[in-house]
Amino acid sequence: AMSGLVEGQEVEFNGTSCRVLKIDAEENNCRIQAGDCPPVWCKAWELSGSQADSDLQTVQIHFRSKDSADVEAWHALFGDESVALMGLSNKEKELVRTAFTIQHRDIFDGCDSSGGSCAVVSPANSFGDMTGGIDFVYLKRFGHGLQVQLQERIRREREGELPVGDALILKTGEDPIRYCISAPTMRVPLDIRGTCNAYLAFRAVLVAVRKHNLTACGTDRISDILCPGLGTGIGLLPAQTCAYQMLQAFRQQVLGRHGCFQSATLDHGELVKLR
Secondary structure, X not given: OEOOEOOOOEEEEOOEEEEEEEEXXXXXXXXXXXXXXXXXXXXXXXEEOOOOOOOHHHOEEEEEOOOHHHHHHHHHOOOOOOHHHOOOOHHHHHHHHHHEEEEOOOOOOOOOOOOOEEEEEEOOEOOOOOOOHHHHHHHHHHOOHHHHHHHHHHHHHOOOOOOOOOOEEEEOOOOOEEEEEEOOOEOXXXXXXXXXXXXXXXXXXXXXXXXXXXXXXXXXXXXEEEEOOOOOOOOOOOHHHXXXXXXXXXXXXXXXXXXXXXXXXXXXHHHHOOO
């Protein structure tokens, strides 16, 4: 098997159902056929259904902001002609729209978890200082013990620094928001425009939730993620740029749209483009 593919598997290519006929693992290529059409070769990462994460697909992601401009920017990313959804099959587009809710409300304004627990995302810095931005709102809600817990774990588990692209899941001691996911968008407070830090941070959130849910049961599982803008405050990242980067992380981790060095190099300019 390569990239989760096996010969005979049903996949989608450019929105069309196909069957995998042959796999060239060395070149990461697949020979596929749609119905009676002639077989063609394609790259494994061009196929949907090859690496899709069925567990993460059940997790609901709630983007919340009290800023109407943020909410409007997010809604713009979910239209049929959106560049963020280009190349996805209709089924994948529906998965994206089902997974995300966009809400003009306070981050703590209700959490209807679907059989599990809620986790709120903290777009912190690499040293666990939560005294600024929305992190300070979290401290007022959960208490300063949350920062103590975070900094202790950073020292113990990450050698003193939690880099952008990594995340830690903390217990809040509350229900139903039982967890706080610390996913730095910056090493220290600074302007992150021109970076892919929101992508790296949200990718880290999804990876952390997947690993957590592998061993969690019942209400210990994270079923809902409450997420503010990532880097849109102190980091000055435009809301639509943040949304685009988060959707790219979702495409990779949930839909299995993993690329390679060449495709990442080609796509990087689009990823960091200010919108």
